[in-house]
Amino acid sequence: MSKWIPLWLHKLSSPPTFYRFAGALRPWLLALALLTGAIALYGGLVLAPADYQQGDAYRIIFIHVPSAWMSLFIYGVMGFAAFLALVWRIKLAEVVAMTSAPIGAAFTFITLVTGSLWGKPMWGTWWTWDARLTSELVLLFLYLGVIGLYHAFEDRRQGARAAAFLALIGIINVPIVHFSVNWWNTLHQGSTIRLLGPSTIAPGMLWPLLTMMLATKFYYLASLFGRVRTDLLDLESGKDWVRTIATGSTLQ
């Protein structure tokens, strides 16, 4: 493996090194998340103009759409980490996969709730079983399944491996969520932001949306690093480096 991956990455995956690295970066990530989040909210709720059809009600997209992107992005990270964990048995990859699950579940839940709140006045219903809504609900159940399976085992590393398997297989759902609006005739509208071709949103509405996307990414990393640090201390509680921290020495 060390032939494939550069040496620094190999070093970074050792628990004490990552513990210090994540601890140093976390306050900065949190500050960036708060700053970009505040700018995005001000831009989205105050500066952006009202929509021609929906008036002010469309402003829920500044929460709904970034959350929906994160629900898929975090699943991708979790699936990739699960793959590394299953094949190479890297402890850090197991921890990253397992600590990503609750954050991803939270973003998925926010997506479903905000979508439902918007759907009632705009579409006329809280919920409909169209392909986009159903596949996003399946995504939430996959996250909950990963969390549940992980905690169902006495031995945590064994639990992580079982849950990593579920996470890896569930990754098939990610393209289904993304392309559901193209493959089926859904009530949910198609993609507004397109990587290829022009986006169908005014620039004054686009920049707060993209800023919020950055804010959620920073928040995810900050939250992930905090959770990974806690889990590493727990998993390695017998090791020397943890004992050094616990007894108040200056390793961190």
Next chain:
Amino acid sequence: MNPTRKRRLIVVLLVVAAATVAVGLGVFALQQNMNYLFTPSQVQSGAASNHKTFRLGGMVKAGSIQRSKTSLLATFTVVDADGAMPVEYTGILPDLFRDNQSVIATGHMDNAHFVATEVLAKHDETYMPKELKDAMAKAHKDKPMQEGSDAGGSP
């Protein structure tokens, strides 16, 4: 890569590939089955005749909306490229309901008109300020801005 890791890699990839094929076949099968709605012309040609309750989808014909003064009853006409269907609905219509809006109505046929129990408005993926829309509407005065402007006029 050592033999243990190689074996694990192959097993993991095989399981993922098998699951992808299984889900892919399921998705493909659903594609023929998940007909979310019928259009007015499909209904008129009898495509929905063996469904008691079904979804009718299309565009609200401009100027066809009539609301009762004493109740929540509303009548309007749903059109597609070559069909029209009068619809009756009693209840609160969604905010986006208006002329030339795509709607999906759930209900059943009563003689020649459709009695809806639920009316949903389908939103398009365009977001823009009202001023910009007005400016664009002025530039294309003879062509309405809404999607599917071909069905906007009378059929």
